[in-house]
Structures are given as structure tokens and as C-alpha cells.
Amino acid sequence: xxxxxxxxxxxxxxxxxxxxxxxxxxxxxxxxxxxxxxxxxxxxxxxxxxxxxxxxxxxxxxxxxxxxxxxxxxxxxxxxxxxxxxxxxxxxxxxxxxxxxxxxxxxxxxxxxxxxxxxxxxxxxxxxxxxxxxxxxxxxxxxxxxxxxxxxxxxxxxxxxxxxxxxxxxxxxxxxxxxxxxxxxxxxxxxxxxxxxxxxxxxxxxxxxxxxxxxxxxxxxxxxxxxxxxxxx
Amino acid sequence: xxxxxxxxxxxxxxxxxxxxxxxxxxxxxxxxxxxxxxxxxxxxxxxxxxxxxxxxxxxxxxxxxxxxxxxxxxxxxxxxxxxxxxxxxxxxxxxxxxxxxxxxxxxxxxxxxxxxxxxxxxxxxxxxxxxxxxxxxxxxxxxxxxxxxxxxxxxxxxxxxxxxxxxxxxxxxxxxxxxxxxxxxxxxxxxxxxxxxxxxxxxxxxxxxxxxxxxxxxxxxxxxxxxxxxxxxxxxxxxxxxxxxxxxxxxxxxxxxxxxxxxxxxxxxxxxxxxxxxxxxxxxxxxxxxxxxxxxxxxxxxxxxxxxxxxxxxxxxxxxxxxxxxxxxxxxxxxxxxxxxxxxxxxxxxxxxxxxxxxxxxxxxxxxxxxxxxxxxxxxxxxxxxxxxxxxxxxxxxxxxxxxxxxxxxxxxxxxxxxxxxxxxxxxxxxxxxxxxxxxxxxxxxxxxxxxxxxxxxxxxxxxxxxxxxxxxxxxxxxxxxxxxxxxxxxxxxxxxxxxxxxxxxxxxxxxxxxxxxxxxxxxxxxxxxxxxxxxxxxxxxxxxxxxxxxxxxxxxxxxxxxxxxxxxxxxxxxxxxxxxxxxxxxxx
Numbered sequence: 155x156x157x158x159x160x161x162x163x164x165x166x167x168x169x170x171x172x173x174x175x176x177x178x179x180x181x182x183x184x185x186x187x188x189x190x191x192x193x194x195x196x197x198x199x200x201x202x203x204x205x206x207x208x209x210x211x212x213x214x215x216x217x218x219x220x221x222x223x224x225x226x227x228x229x230x231x232x233x234x235x236x237x238x239x240x241x242x243x244x245x246x247x248x249x250x251x252x253x254x255x256x257x258x259x260x261x262x263x264x265x266x267x268x269x270x271x272x273x274x275x276x277x278x279x280x281x282x283x284x285x286x287x288x289x290x291x292x293x294x295x296x297x298x299x300x301x302x303x304x305x306x307x308x309x310x311x312x313x314x315x316x317x318x319x320x321x322x323x324x325x326x327x328x329x330x331x332x333x334x335x336x337x338x339x340x341x342x343x344x345x346x347x348x349x350x351x352x353x354x355x356x357x358x359x360x361x362x363x364x365x366x367x368x369x370x371x372x373x374x375x376x377x378x379x380x381x382x383x384x385x386x387x
Numbered sequence: 388x389x390x391x392x393x394x395x396x397x398x399x400x401x402x403x404x405x406x407x408x409x410x411x412x413x414x415x416x417x418x419x420x421x422x423x424x425x426x427x428x429x430x431x432x433x434x435x436x437x438x439x440x441x442x443x444x445x446x447x448x449x450x451x452x453x454x455x456x457x458x459x460x461x462x463x464x465x466x467x468x469x470x471x472x473x474x475x476x477x478x479x480x481x482x483x484x485x486x487x488x489x490x491x492x493x494x495x496x497x498x499x500x501x502x503x504x505x506x507x508x509x510x511x512x513x514x515x516x517x518x519x520x521x522x523x524x525x526x527x528x529x530x531x532x533x534x535x536x537x538x539x540x541x542x543x544x545x546x547x548x549x550x551x552x553x554x555x556x557x558x559x560x561x562x563x564x565x566x567x568x569x570x571x572x573x574x575x576x577x578x579x580x581x582x583x584x585x586x587x588x589x590x591x592x593x594x595x596x597x598x599x600x601x602x603x604x605x606x607x608x609x610x611x612x613x614x615x616x617x618x619x620x621x622x623x624x625x626x627x628x629x630x631x632x633x634x635x636x637x638x639x640x641x642x643x644x645x646x647x648x649x650x651x652x653x654x655x656x657x658x659x660x661x662x663x664x665x666x667x668x669x670x671x672x673x674x675x676x677x678x679x680x681x682x683x684x685x686x687x688x689x690x691x692x693x694x695x696x697x698x699x700x701x702x703x704x705x706x707x708x709x710x711x712x713x714x715x716x717x718x719x720x721x722x723x724x725x726x727x728x729x730x731x732x733x734x735x736x737x738x739x740x741x742x743x744x745x746x747x748x749x750x751x752x753x754x755x756x757x758x759x760x761x762x763x764x765x766x767x768x769x770x771x772x773x774x775x776x777x778x779x780x781x782x783x784x785x786x787x788x789x790x791x792x793x794x795x796x797x798x799x800x801x802x803x804x805x806x807x808x809x810x811x812x813x814x815x816x817x818x819x820x821x822x823x824x825x826x827x828x829x830x831x832x833x834x835x836x837x838x839x840x841x842x843x844x845x846x847x848x849x850x851x852x853x854x855x856x857x858x859x860x861x862x863x864x865x866x867x868x869x870x871x872x873x874x875x876x877x878x879x880x881x882x883x884x885x886x887x888x889x890x891x892x893x894x895x896x897x898x899x900x901x902x903x904x905x906x907x908x909x910x911x912x913x914x915x916x917x918x919x920x921x922x923x924x925x926x927x928x929x930x931x932x933x934x935x936x937x938x939x940x941x942x943x944x945x946x947x948x949x950x951x952x953x954x955x956x957x958x959x960x961x962x963x964x965x966x967x968x969x970x971x972x973x974x975x976x
Contacts, residue, residue: 218805225814250455251476256842258472264897265463267476305806312804330805338792339444355817357752357792360438362626362635364753371584374748374818382438 192347195234201242202274210281211237213297217304218333225354226347228333236336236345246274259320269321273328280318280325287316340382349387352379359387389680389689395421395657398679398694400664400709401701403488404950405936405957407642407650408546409698411616412961414656416969421692422656422700423681425663426454426485430643435491435633443791447631450477452492454484461704462840465857465896467721473843473851479897480904481631482702486660487642489702489904490950494630494756494788495606495639497549498947499540499955501768501780502569504828505529507943515773521861523833524778525724525731527942530914530923533569536955539962541572543954547640548612548620550757551575551604565601567763580609580623582786585749585821586759589785592880598764603786605757606640606950616649627789629756639756661685665847667697667713669930676715676930682847695972696932696964700957703939707732707837707909708852716910716920716929719836721855727920729838731831731908732854733944736781736862738889739824740873741797742882749821751790759786765872767828767946777864780946781827783873792817800886823877825869825889828946829862829907837909858894866890905949907941912956922976924963925956931974934960 193199200208211234221227228234240246251267259269271279284307285295291310292303299307310316311326318325336345338352340360346352352359359379367375378387396418399406406422414420429435445451459482462471483489503510506528511519520526553574554564579602582590590600607629608620623638637644650656661684668677668691678693699706710716710728719730763769767780789795792813797820802812835857839850870889877885913919916928925940927933936957938949945952967975 219810220807223807223810225810227810245449248476250450250457252456252460252473253475254473254843258470261472262895264895264899265472266474266478266898268472308805333805335444335448335793339448340442343444352792355792355813357790357817360441361752362437362441362628363624364626364750365622365624367750367753368581368583368625371587372747372749375750375753380438382442 192232192235195229195232198235200238202246203238203241203277206285207277207281208234208238209297210285213304214308214329215333215336217301217308218330219337226350228337230347231337231345231351232347233333233336233345236339236343237332239344240332240335241274241277246272248272259323263323267324269324271321276322276325276328280322283318283322284311284316284325341385342381342383349379349381349385353387389691391691391693394678394693394695395419396694397421397696397698398423398692399698399700400679401425401488401699401705402486402642402658403483403700403702404490404642404954406488406700407646408543408954408957409700409936409961410656410658411646411650411653412958412965414650414653416965417655420656421694422658423662423664423679423692424486424658424660425459426660428660429485429487429491429633430648431633431635431637435635437635440632440635441626441628443793447791447794450481450631452483452485452631452633453477454482459705459845461852461854462843463854463856463896463898465855467834467855471840471843471853471855474898478899479902480906481901482704482904486647486658487633490642491633492631493950494948496757496948497544497547497551497604497606497640497951499569499571499951500945500947501567501763501766502533503768504945505531505533505536507767511772511778515771519772520778521832521859524861525831525833526778527911527913527918529942530912530919531959536959537569537572539958540951540955542958543951545576546614546616547606547645547954548577548608548614549575549604549606549640550577550580550609552579552602554601563601565761565763566599567766567768575604577609577612580605580607580755580757582759583749583753584747586786588821588880589823590760592876593760593762596876596879598762598876600760600762603757603759603761603784605755607755607757608638614645616646618645618649620644623755625753625755627752627754627787627791629788662690663847664709665689665712665849667699667709667715667933669713669715674930676933696934699933699935699937701937703906703909703937704837704852706935706937706939710910710920710935711837711839711852712849715927715933718838721833721836724833727911727916727918729836729909730918731911731942732835732837732856733829733831733907733941734856735903735905735944736827736829736858736866736890737824737902738827738866738869738887739822740877740885740887741820741822742877742880742885743797743799743816743820745819745883747819749787749818751787751795751818751820754787754789756788757786758788759784765825765869775864775868777861777868778830779828779862779865781825781865781869782946783823783825783869785821785823787821790818797822799884823873825866825873826946826948827862827865827869829944830859831908831943832859835859857896858890860892863890863892863894905938905944907938907944907949909939910935911942912940913942922974924968924975925960926968926975928974932972934964936960
């Protein structure tokens with residue numbers, strides 16, 4: 155297993171069955187191996203996140219999908235890069251959404267996105283509010299807390315124990331959704347580095363052709379993933 | 388300042404399924420036909436090509452094929468006394484755009500309603516007494532019979548290329564098909580698709596319980612196929628990217644695959660994209676329409692397009708909006724129960740069980756939008772409404788449509804939504820779960836309707852369409868009935884663990900999670916101009932040279948996915964226009 159640059163060595167990404175191990179051993183080297191390794195997360199220059207926001211995202215996703223245990227964590231999957239790029243693009247700007255007032259941010263959550271803020275503005279405004287709350291409650295900003303306290307703080311955020319203002323109410327939901335998106339999306343968006351999340355759960359990515367496998371009932375599909383840009387895992 | 392284009396015989400507003408059907412049928416009559424499409428042009432190549440199309444983030448999560456709410460959306464409220472708020476980002480339903488419309492990104496499930504559904508009010512009243520209907524229920528009969536529609540269902544299924552197993556051919560019950568379906572004159576044009584493991588498990592459990600499973604009918608090619616327009620489909624490779632995606636393999640039925648390429652070759656047919664119709668123009672006496680005014684997004688100007696015949700062939704909600712902003716027909720008023728445009732809006736109610744099997748492999752990424760097996764034992768024809776206390780029914784289906792991990796990651800109840808527990812959960816359970824769904828009817832009610840929003844405007848300054856809709860106790864009783872019947876079937880399959888997802892009493896309409904894009908009613912077809920916008924040929928009661936297609940014509944929603952009915956009705960109306968209207972244009976009723 156290849157190491158992720160800038161991070162401690164990790165093993166056991168792939169819960170390899172005998173079949174997949176055999177295939178991996180004879181497979182042509184994956185294209186990803188030929189690509190220059192991406193810059194380490196500690197050196198990464200964000201497209202839109204300020205240093206304090208980047209530090210928060212790095213710390214938060216590391217708890218939302220932690221590195222310990224089987225399977226890659228959000229850090230190994232380079233989820234922070236994905237989030238930065240998404241927030242810098244159409245998603246962050248809510249370009250596709252109807253963003254014309256009047257707004258009723260305090261409406262029932264069942265009524266969908268009703269804040270005047272777009273996702274990027276939500277991150278930008280919610281992170282300092284949450285950091286202030288962490289400082290007041292736990293003595294340090296989120297990124298500086300120990301892992302256990304970070305988990306407690308994220309739980310408080312999820313349960314809205316700090317009564318964040320309604321304009322920022324969706325912050326935890328989008329943070330978690332964006333983290334999972336970065337974990338599972340095609341690697342071309344910056345996350346799911348090396349298709350590690352797909353390998354971990356057994357999703358073959360963009361293979362897209364299973365006709366002869368439809369009738370093979372209750373037999374695990376043997377091949378690893380391919381990506382849209384042609385990486386083979 | 389508006390420019391005026393050369394007059395056409397026919398102008399079609401929207402270029403999806405019904406626009407393509409009307410386009411080819413009327414172009415074949417030799418008429419000059421123009422389709423106006425608000426969105427972009429798109430075709431299998433280059434727009435739906437492998438591998439770029441099978442991108443979950445771009446199309447499945449960021450809705451790359453859908454109409455952007457920034458361009459067009461609606462406002463929604465749950466009751467007459469709530470303030471409607473804009474549907475700002477997509478969730479519960481997904482409106483298509485561009486050539487092919489929603490017909491490009493559907494799952495492909497294709498049905499004909501059950502026999503009682505065409506004369507639902509009469510059926511309910513005769514069989515169970517009017518007392519089984521709630522006081523506010525406004526269901527009504529279709530003004531045409533199943534027997535009249537049957538040849539048109541048959542034709543749509545053969546054009547669209549539907550795979551399935553017939554269960555009733557001319558009254559003869561055929562083993563392996565749906566014994567409860569309305570009698571069909573012919574087989575499906577292609578044999579049923581093979582099913583994945585989840586569908587087969589459900590089939591066996593349903594059979595053991597005494598029910599009547601049959602393969603899901605759908606517009607997914609099971610073999611090589613050619614339709615009457617010489618359009619070809621190739622067999623599906625079960626890639627697991629149907630709904631929200633275009634098909635790169637010419638296997639999923641779509642306007643492009645079934646009709647449009649043939650239509651484009653006709654010299655008397657033209658289509659213009661980025662051409663968004665703003666209103667239908669009425670003549671001075673108001674008895675006919677003179678054409679449409681559209682916004683040309685390329686030149687940034689309004690264009691008047693004169694035509695002898697105008698046919699609204701956009702998505703259901705857009706057709707209703709156009710009627711309202713054009714001032715054709717009396718808008719519905721729920722307080723007086725008078726008026727017709729916007730009346731009888733309905734939706735779909737769904738629920739189901741998720742079953743987890745620790746030691747079984749489902750390979751959930753192998754699928755199609757119409758995969759698996761269904762039962763219709765709890766369809767509308769088969770329920771005693773007086774005994775059960777509701778009006779309606781549902782079909783059930785098990786058949787995985789996709790294993791895209793961002794959208795399809797069922798986890799046992801109690802699994803944390805993040806952290807180490809979540810990560811462990813996805814490793815343990817991805818590929819080891821299946822579901823059974825109930826897809827239920829929704830009746831129409833006095834308080835569920837569409838009108839124009841008093842506050843929010845679209846980018847052209849038109850009032851937005853306002854939707855007033857909530858879950859009605861009748862549908863909650865129906866879906867809870869399905870839960871009660873489904874639980875023993877699910878249990879009989881001996882899952883490691885299982886969980887239900889059915890709406891409960893007091894459930895409020897939630898716009899966030901995807902439910903269905905089966906929005907129906909608003910310009911319903913009927914026998915009486917006081918309770919319908921369109922006569923039995925989908926012709927406007929007010930302006931005889933205006934016809935309106937789509938699920939907006941349904942008097943109430945059926946228990947099925949609407950496309951089969953929408954296609955059948957379009958061929959029915961096309962036939963009436965060709966044979967009866969064109970030789971002598973007039974009100975046909």
C-alpha cells in the first residue's frame with residue numbers, strides 16, 4: 155500500500171479478499187502511480203479558505219471520518235482539498251440556487267435552504283462563531299482541542315446546543331455532507347485520493363458494465379474500481 | 388422590443404417526451420412544426436458519453452442535468468394559512484431541462500394504471516359508497532375509458548421500447564406477468580430484464596406469502612430493438628446510473644433514443660433551444676390562441692411566434708404555470724371550490740423497508756432504474772376501501788437501481804452519522820442491504836392546488852408557481868396499511884436486521900429529501916368545464932386550438948410512475964388532432 159505524502163504511513167486500506175489480492179498482484183500498475191504525487195495537505199494553498207478556516211476544516215473532517223480503524227480517514231482521502239474546491243466553485247456560491255429574497259431563515263427546517271447565505275458564506279461566518287463557542291466552553295478554538303473534546307464539540311454543533319443563529323443553522327449538515335461527498339466522489343474533484351474510499355467499501359467506481367454479473371447472485375464482484383480520469387485500483 | 392417570427396402550423400412548448408411524440412406525429416401529417424425548448428440542446432453524443440456521464444457528484448448530487456432553481460422554481464406551502472417559501476435548492480422533486488427533458492434522466496419504470504383508476508370516483512362510489520371518500524376529496528373520472536386508451540398505451544410502449552412480461556393479454560392471464568394489470572392487446576415489445584439478487588429474494592418471499600410477483604416493467608432494453616420510427620436500442624449493461632443521468636449506451640428509453648433523431652431528419656420540423664416560452668397569446672375574442680411569446684436567451688429578446696395550433700408539452704408544473712400566467716381558464720379558488728386551473732394537484736407517497744444481510748453480497752452498483760420484481764396485490768383494484776378506511780393503493784418493488792455511495796448508503800438504525808462508528812458501519816454494511824418499496828397513489832383534495840405566488844417572481848418578472856400541498860390522512864392510512872402488510876414479507880426473508888421508513892400520522896411535507904418527480908394535476912381532463920381545464924382530447928375548453936399534454940392532465944395521481952400514462956395520453960390526443968381536429972378545427976367536445 156502506498157503511503158500518503160505528508161502523513162504517517164497507513165496500512166490496511168483495503169480489506170483484501172484472496173481474490174482481490176491475487177488480481178492486485180498481477181495487475182498493470184495503476185495510472186495513479188505514474189502521476190506526480192499531489193502536494194501534502196500541510197503545504198496545500200487553498201483556493202478560497204483562509205488559513206483559520208482551512209485549519210478548522212482539516213481538524214473537523216479528521217473527526218467526522220477519523221483515520222484510525224479500518225478504511226481511510228478524511229485526511230488520507232484529501233477531503234479538505236475537495237471542500238475547498240467545492241466552496242470556491244458554483245456550489246459554494248450557490249450559483250444554481252434561487253437566492254432572491256425575501257428570506258425566512260427561521261422557517262421550519264423541513265422547508266429547505268432558506269438562509270440568504272450561500273455555502274461558502276455559511277462556512278466563513280459559522281467557523282468563527284463555533285470557534286468562539288469552543289473557546290468559551292472548552293478553553294481553545296476547535297482545531298486546538300484534543301480529539302475527544304472535538305467530538306464533544308461537534309456533537310454540540312450537530313444538536314445545536316449553542317443555539318447558532320438561524321442563518322447558520324445548516325452549517326453542520328453541509329459540513330458533514332460535504333465531507334462525505336469528498337470521501338466518495340470521483341478523485342478528479344480532489345478527494346477520495348487513490349480511490350481509497352471506494353476500495354474500502356467495494357464500489358467499482360466508473361466501471362459501468364456488469365451485464366454478465368446480473369445473474370451471479372450473492373457472489374461478491376471481484377474487481378477494484380476505476381475512476382473517470384482512468385485511474386485503476 | 389419583440390421580434391416576430393414566421394408563422395408555423397404548430398408550435399410545441401417544451402421538447403421532452405410529449406413534445407417529441409406530438410412533433411413526429413404532426414410532422415408526419417406534413418405540417419410545419421416548431422418545438423421551443425427553454426434549455427440547451429443535448430444528445431447521447433456528446434452529452435451523455437462514458438465515462439463522464441457516470442459522475443455521481445456532478446449529476447447525482449449537484450443535479451447537473453436538472454433545471455436550476457436559479458432559473459425556474461416554485462414556492463411551496465403546506466396549508467392555506469402558511470406563507471409559501473421558494474424551493475431554493477433541489478430536493479423532493481427534480482425538474483429536467485434541455486432537449487429530452489425529464490425523459491432523459493428518469494429511471495424508466497413504465498406502467499398503465501389499473502382499470503378502476505380511469506373511473507375512480509364512479510368505482511369508489513358504486514363499490515363502497517361515497518362515504519369512504521373524505522369530505523375534501525375531489526377525485527373524478529377520466530373522461531375516456533381504458534379501452535379507448537389501450538391502443539395508445541400499446542403504441543407508446545412499442546415506441547419507447549419497454550421490457551416486461553405481460554400478465555393479461557386480451558383477458559387471458561399469463562403466468563409470470565402481473566395478473567392484475569388491465570388487459571393488454573399485445574406483449575411488451577421486449578422480454579423482461581434479468582434481476583439482481585435482491586429482486587429475486589423478494590420475488591421468492593412474495594410468492595411464498597401467496598402474492599403474485601412479476602418483473603418490473605421499464606424502458607430499459609433487454610435485447611436489440613428497433614421501433615416504428617426505425618430508432619434503435621441496444622441491450623443494457625446494468626451500469627447502475629439511470630435516474631439523474633443520461634444513458635450513454637442507447638439502452639434507456641428517452642425521447643432522444645426513441646424519437647428525436649428521426650424527427651430531426653424531417654424538413655418540416657424545426658426546434659429552437661434556449662427559447663423559453665413566457666406566455667400563450669390569446670386572440671381578441673379569447674376563443675383561440677394566436678401563438679406564443681418566448682424569451683430568446685441567445686439574443687436576449689422577446690419573440691412572438693405565431694401558430695395555428697399551440698400544444699403545451701413542457702413538464703407538468705410548467706404547463707400549469709403557463710396556463711395561469713397566460714390567463715387561460717379560471718384559476719382555482721379553494722375557498723369557493725370554483726375555478727379549474729391549478730385544481731387537483733397531487734403527488735406520490737412512498738415508503739418501504741430496508742433489510743440488512745450480514746453474510747450476503749448484493750453488489751448494489753449493478754442495477755437499472757427498472758430493476759427487480761413487483762407485486763400489485765395491494766393495488767387500487769385489490770383493496771376494500773370500506774374495510775381499510777382509505778382510498779388508494781400501491782405497487783411494491785424490490786430491485787436495486789444504483790450503488791452510488793454518496794446517495795445510496797443505507798445503514799442500520801443506531802449507526803452514528805459520523806466518526807469511527809460511521810466509518811465502521813459503511814465498511815460493514817455497504818453491499819449487504821436491500822430494500823422493498825411501496826409506491827402509492829395520492830388522491831386530489833380541495834386544499835391541494837397550484838396558483839400564482841403573491842410575493843416571489845421568476846427571472847422574467849412573472850409570479851412564480853405556488854404549490855399548496857401536504858400529506859393527507861387518507862394517504863397516511865394507505866401507507867401505514869402498506870407497512871403492516873409488508874412487515875411479515877420482509878421478516879420472512881430473515882434479515883440480520885431491518886427497519887421501516889413509512890410516513891406516520893402528522894407527517895408534514897418535507898422538501899429536502901428526494902421523494903418523486905411525479906407531480907400531477909393542475910390542468911385536469913374531464914367531462915365538465917366546471918371541474919376540468921381540458922376535454923377528453925386534452926383540448927382546452929376555452930381555446931380550441933390549444934392542447935395540453937403531461938401528468939398535469941391527471942384528475943388524481945395513480946399508484947404508478949406517470950410516464951406510461953403521459954405517453955399513452957399523448958398518442959391518444961395526437962390521434963384525435965390528426966384524424967378529427969386538423970380536417971375541421973373546432974372544439975372536439
